[in-house]
Amino acid sequence: MMLLIVALVSFVAAVIPMLFYAYVAWSLDHHEKEPLWLLAVTFLWGAVPAVVLSLFAELLFDVPLRLAFSSPNAGFLSVALIAPIVEEIFKAIPLVFIFIFFRHEFDGLMDGLLYGALVGFGFAMTENFFYFLGSSSQGGAAFLGTIVLRAFVFGLNHALYSSMFGLGLALARYATSQATRALAPLGGLALAIFIHMLHNFLNSTGSLICLGSLFVAWGGVLGWLALVWWALREEARLIRQELQDEVESGLLTPRQVEAAASYRARMQARNHLMRNGQRQRARLLDKICLLAAELAFKKRQFRLLGNENGNAEMIAALRQEIANIQEALYSESA
Incomplete structure (x- = not known):
């Protein structure tokens, strides 16, 4: 025993x-x-x-x-x-x-x-x-x-x-x-x-x-x-840098890019939505931030290493997924 x-x-x-x-x-x-x-x-x-x-x-x-x-x-x-x-x-x-x-x-x-x-x-x-x-x-x-x-x-x-x-x-x-x-x-x-x-x-x-x-x-x-x-600081700098043209194209907003780069900014935005009873929008924001960060990393890989492991296809797929979530996010706010 x-x-x-x-x-x-x-x-x-x-x-x-x-x-x-x-x-x-x-x-x-x-x-x-x-x-x-x-x-x-x-x-x-x-x-x-x-x-x-x-x-x-x-x-x-x-x-x-x-x-x-x-x-x-x-x-x-x-x-x-x-x-x-x-x-x-x-x-x-x-x-x-x-x-x-x-x-x-x-x-x-x-x-x-x-x-x-x-x-x-x-x-x-x-x-x-x-x-x-x-x-x-x-x-x-x-x-x-x-x-x-x-x-x-x-x-x-x-x-x-x-x-x-x-x-x-x-x-x-x-x-x-x-x-x-x-x-x-x-x-x-x-x-x-x-x-x-x-x-x-x-x-x-x-x-x-x-x-x-x-x-x-x-x-x-x-x-x-x-x-x-x-x-983490270097990753945040990279995310802001790589996603600048995504803001210019209209895929992401400046606030979404900052939320993707800064954990504090993301939590502040998320908590604001949660306090206002917008739980679904908070979940969608989380998804956008993670996908946006992944998009930034894949863009760096493509920029430095070319189409290694199908980077171009991954970038296109990530952009499309973010666009779909943006539509859902806007419909939630309508």
């Missing part, structure tokens, strides 16, 4: 925080929401295949390490050197898949940060579950301490690491230089591995030096939030 309770507590403590973090990361993507199924696949890859493949690879490397080094040194090298390399490589796989086969969904910096964070949250969820179970044999204090440390104090670590590779892919997405296209993803992966190594190294010292891992973790999280803020 006690084992069942421990397993249940471990499961809840592993799953709930990571799902919450994933939701927060998703909600930060204000302008153009990614397909939920693709986000779910990314999260689940981190939760199952990436963990299994990493465990298998680490066991393979563990054998020669233990033959070449004493047990404490081999364990330290495995944690501080081998684990960061193999884990970041296997977490990178779904991001490469999305980048190659769903390039039309990989629009910019925010997408790279989001997909990278989600695969990291999935990985942390499964890894934490097994860590929680393992710590339960050391007593209640160790069990609770492990939950607090891994789910909350260091709960964002894996998302931070893998989002660096996502950032590298995002930088390569619209790069005009062949060197940048090749080096940005490699640099992102190297940075992910380095931060992961640094955290594991500091956390494995068993002395006050391990407190440095706190600065690495939370300094990295603050840096990640700064990147999100910058990415």
